[in-house]
Amino acid sequence: MASISLSGVIKDYGVVRAIHGVDLEIADGEFVAFVGPSGCGKSTLLRMIAGLEEISAGTIRIGGKIVNSVPPRERDVAMVFQDYALYPHMTVSQNIGFGLKMRGVPPDEINSRTREAAQTLQIEPLLERRPSELSGGQRQRVAMGRAIVRRPQVFLFDEPLSNLDAKLRVEMRTQIKRLHALFGRTTVYVTHDQVEALTLADRAVILKDGRLIQQGSPIELYEQPQSRFVAEFIGSPQMNMLPGIVEGDGRSVNIAGRSELLLEPIDAPRGQQILVGIRPEGFHLTDKEAGMPAAVEVVEPLGSDTMAICKIGNVTITVRLSPEHRVRTGDTLPLAIDLRKVSVFDAQSGKRI
Ligand SMILES: Nc1ncnc2c1ncn2[C@@H]1O[C@H](COP(=O)(O)OP(=O)(O)O)[C@@H](O)[C@H]1O
Ligand SMILES: [Mg+2]
Incomplete structure (x- = not known):
């Protein structure tokens, strides 16, 4: 050996x-x-x-x-x-x-x-x-x-x-x-x-x-x-990247126009541009009022899961849903982010923060 x-x-x-x-x-x-x-x-x-x-x-x-x-x-x-x-x-x-x-x-x-x-x-x-x-x-x-x-x-x-x-x-x-x-x-x-x-x-x-x-x-x-690079290379469909800005104290971040609290604080100053990496399974459906509206453009029913390719603002994301959700093109999904599962990157250098 x-x-x-x-x-x-x-x-x-x-x-x-x-x-x-x-x-x-x-x-x-x-x-x-x-x-x-x-x-x-x-x-x-x-x-x-x-x-x-x-x-x-x-x-x-x-x-x-x-x-x-x-x-x-x-x-x-x-x-x-x-x-x-x-x-x-x-x-x-x-x-x-x-x-x-x-x-x-x-x-x-x-x-x-x-x-x-x-x-x-x-x-x-x-x-x-x-x-x-x-x-x-x-x-x-x-x-x-x-x-x-x-x-x-x-x-x-x-x-x-x-x-x-x-x-x-x-x-x-x-x-x-x-x-x-x-x-x-x-x-x-x-x-x-x-x-x-x-x-x-x-x-x-x-x-x-x-x-x-x-x-x-x-x-x-x-x-x-x-x-x-690694975030997008590993995993299929690839990790979604939503642009964001640090709002304060390393926990509050603005993602696609909404304030969210990260579970773990990040070491980045207020105003820093970030990319929030979210796996397709890192979203779930929530109440219509509370959710981030995602416009469904393409639906891929794979049997075990359904992939919904959606637009949030001008960013395209892929969301993995259970096949029970009968989503259709043209639907608006109210999405919540599972904040335990996000990876945050410096928008400039691409390094994990
Ligand atoms: N015999 C060679 N002569 C000159 N350049 C080479 C030779 N073999 C590989 N390279 C170069 O080295 C780099 C790495 O190649 P390689 O190890 O074959 O990559 P991979 O296997 O990851 O596709 C490439 O830029 C390739 O063009
Ligand atoms: Mg090779």
């Missing part, structure tokens, strides 16, 4: 800095997701852990040992890519066993370990087929088989489900989580999909422009985003 430690890790591609000094500790057996928009440096960081990319400065340790100049095959990590990278001329069985063959493992053992991996992934009936005879989901399983058969200390995944359709993605997500529960190996999983990151990982690391912006458990990131 192995922990991973990154200290001051920098990556320059020529004059362009792709990674700006990342510090990160990943515990032995932990499942960590790197998540962020395309181009933020997720793959670069993962490839540096794998040893597929040189690091420009800093230190990477695996299992306490500095691996900066250790070649990939000696790092005891296995990587699964988005495009599977299977050998087209080999059978499934040969693809899975190839890494072991290269390491001089005896044929009998390759055979039994290949069968075991195939069993775990439920692809035994496919062992004699070639990649061209498999569906996308089956190919992805073979790629995972190739990783688990090596019994590495660390699993690295780079957007492994991006080429699959929505239903298969959910199935494979469960499969990956099951594998982690089964083997308990340190896992780093790269994705641009925040839902995938939150559902899979013990901890998500949010990257933006080559910098680590925030890390935490899925619930921490959802409930305590430290910036507007």
Whole structure:
């Protein structure tokens, strides 16, 4: 088993800095997701852990040992890519066993370990087929088989489900989580999909422009985003942002023309412009007189909830309602804000206050 430690890790591609000094500790057996928009440096960081990319400065340790100049095959990590990278001329069985063959493992053992991996992934009936005879989901399983058969200390995944359709993605997500529960190996999983990151990982690391912006458990990131960027990136539908002004003593704020009292005082002077972040479930319906009037523009009945896309003044918000409320386009909803659940940000800097 192995922990991973990154200290001051920098990556320059020529004059362009792709990674700006990342510090990160990943515990032995932990499942960590790197998540962020395309181009933020997720793959670069993962490839540096794998040893597929040189690091420009800093230190990477695996299992306490500095691996900066250790070649990939000696790092005891296995990587699964988005495009599977299977050998087209080999059978499934040969693809899975190839890494072991290269390491001089005896044929009998390759055979039994290949069968075991195939069993775990439920692809035994496919062992004699070639990649061209498999569906996308089956190919992805073979790629995972190739990783688990090596019994590495660390699993690295780079957007492994991006080429699959929505239903298969959910199935494979469960499969990956099951594998982690089964083997308990340190896992780093790269994705641009925040839902995938939150559902899979013990901890998500949010990257933006080559910098680590925030890390935490899925619930921490959802409930305590430290910036507007994280608030809007995590959660679907995204967090609503209502402009406001601090009225006095750090508790009274004016939100969309109404005075509200925050439950927890914020450290901001009277007159400061703020953004009040409210999740779609952070509203509820109240009396007509007391509520903030929200004009319903679009209704999305999802079965389990109904999403109402509304206008408050000129701000568009999404409100999650129970399906019992039969709201319709053109209705005006009297909304109250659940003030226990708001996040307040500095309107200028976007930082949490
Ligand atoms: N081989 C390369 N040469 C030059 N620039 C690269 C190379 N690989 C990645 N980059 C740049 O580094 C940044 C991070 O890329 P990448 O790690 O692939 O992002 P992500 O995986 O988050 O989409 C991007 O700006 C990208 O253009
Ligand atoms: Mg990438």
